């Protein structure tokens with residue numbers, strides 16, 4: 001009896017070890033290893049602890065740069081938790097946001113790559129908050145774009161996470177930011193009353209024009225000194241943003257149109 005149970009125990013251990021070994025060997029390709037059925041493969045995959053990643057941000061006047069950041073962050077792990085920075089923290093570190101906390105929450109929650117949202121997150125990752133992220137929220141990594149994020153005292157907002165070896169970076173999307181959108185709005189106002197042409201062209205130099213720049217400046221986008229988004233909607237890029245699913249055979253397909261300028265909580269609803 002003892003012999004049988006120890007044999008089956010060893011046998012079981014060998015099967016598990018083989019499965020784990022095979023799993024580790026081919027996990028990257030996402031296919032079942034040779035000799036392993038799809039059912040067992042799925043079971044092993046299910047048992048693997050999901051990699052949880054945290055990204056924080058202000059997400060003021062949410063734009064495609066933010067969505068691209070969330071998409072990339074989600075691709076780093078299996079579950080993405082987003083900390084939406086509180087109004088008070090934004091005021092203290094950057095100046096007042098245009099969209100308040102509850103609207104920013106609606107926007108972030110609506111993004112398909114976001115699994116969980118934490119409201120009133122701090123602007124900087126402190127030792128205490130990092131501990132909470134690891135112990136309470138079971139985070140594996142903290143993620144931010146590759147732009148420097150400095151606090152008013154000049155220190156790095158992610159220094160603690162970097163020191164702990166739990167920080168990962170994604171590529172920031174060029175040519176779009178909340179500050180840039182505010183600049184574009186100022187340009188719209190100026191265009192309606194162009195009495196101060198010096199200030200107008202100075203604003204144009206600072207902010208991307210947003211609409212039809214390539215037609216207005218002959219396509220270079222640089223003659224007027226404005227910055228133009230390099231976010232090209234190539235077919236590869238569109239696939240990255242899609243969920244790779246088409247409508248089912250009996251699906252009801254609805255159409256809605258609109259300008260969707262400065263996409264906001266009302267649009268989401």
Ligand code: CTP
Pocket residue numbers: 055056057058059060065066068069143144145146147171172173174175176177178179
């Ligand atoms: N982000 C990005 N590309 C952009 C803008 C933001 O990848 N064009 C990323 C940031 O690096 C950050 C997250 O989106 O990881 C949230 O950004 P947010 O806190 O809203 O602030 P900013 O980086 O200042 O964005 P903005 O300049 O638009 O205010």
